[in-house]
């Protein structure tokens with residue numbers, strides 16, 4: 001028995017925040033943003049759209065495309081750094097409620113931008129052990145709720161959105177999730193952090209006045225470590241599976257910054273046409289970034305059953321992960 005990525009879904013909110021809009025909010029320019037990040041615009045959820053609502057829309061597509069009944073789902077995991085509620089209920093439970101799925105195990109994970117690939121590794125273990133049969137994974141972010149729109153170092157980067165996948169069982173190795181490497185190094189936690197409103201700095205007027213409830217990032221430090229780690233991550237997983245770049249059908253990296261992706265792509269010699277890029281239109285959607293990118297490529301007709309995808313991600317923690325996944329859907 002193998003675990004298989006049976007389907008993908010995605011959702012991008014309708015409201016667009018362009019670089020021109022940001023020029024009116026902070027001291028920046030369209031030219032600077034595009035040159036340094038490749039981002040042209042990002043999507044922003046409306047006031048009455050919660051992270052769970054974005055997740056539900058992506059999940060409904062994934063469930064429909066998997067051709068299963070929602071009540072066949074026996075595990076729901078949601079990765080997010082912008083949950084509906086800080087502590088409880090989990091966004092996965094809220095999503096289960098909104099999908100009207102009962103008697104299901106449901107919980108969130110916290111692995112920042114690496115969330116989707118981290119969840120994939122958990123789903124693989126649950127399926128291969130025989131514990132679960134149909135797992136719904138959701139990466140959903142209303143990051144606009146934790147972004148400081150007076151901080152030009154972060155507000156130009158992030159956007160809202162969601163991606164979802166159904167992980168099921170297969171006996172066919174050509175439709176299986178082959179391997180996943182996931183890791184972390186907590187020494188770098190302070191470089192990308194939302195310090196406030198946890199137990200260390202509980203929510204108070206002082207916490208809010210100091211804007212500790214928003215994402216803080218040492219951008220350039222993160223940038224350098226991201227390029228290095230994303231590159232070595234790919235080399236490791238390819239080598240340990242005796243695969244070469246030419247055997248990969250789709251390179252799907254975390255969409256944080258075009259320059260980061262380009263540096264990794266060029267170093268590893270991945271052809272541009274095999275590299276999936278969504279950063280220009282969505283910005284960095286954290287845990288939703290990889291499944292949204294898979295979904296876009298799928299909807300464009302680029303991804304077919306059996307295709308070999310290489311996922312590569314990096315985020316706060318620091319966390320990072322790579323995965324070799326054969327697409328098991330139709």
Ligand code: UT7
Pocket residue numbers: 027028029032033036037113152153156218219220221222223226256257260284286314315316
């Ligand atoms: O998803 C998790 C992983 N996250 C990432 O991978 C993000 C990694 N970091 C980055 O993408 C980049 O570091 C940024 C896009 C955030 C910044 O680009 P950079 O090339 O590293 O710029 P920098 O931070 O070294 O700043 C260069 C200059 C500074 O001015 P001075 O000190 O040289 O005068 C900044 O103040 O650019 C300035 N700057 C800006 N200027 C216009 C910083 N942000 C902006 C801005 N508009 N939005």
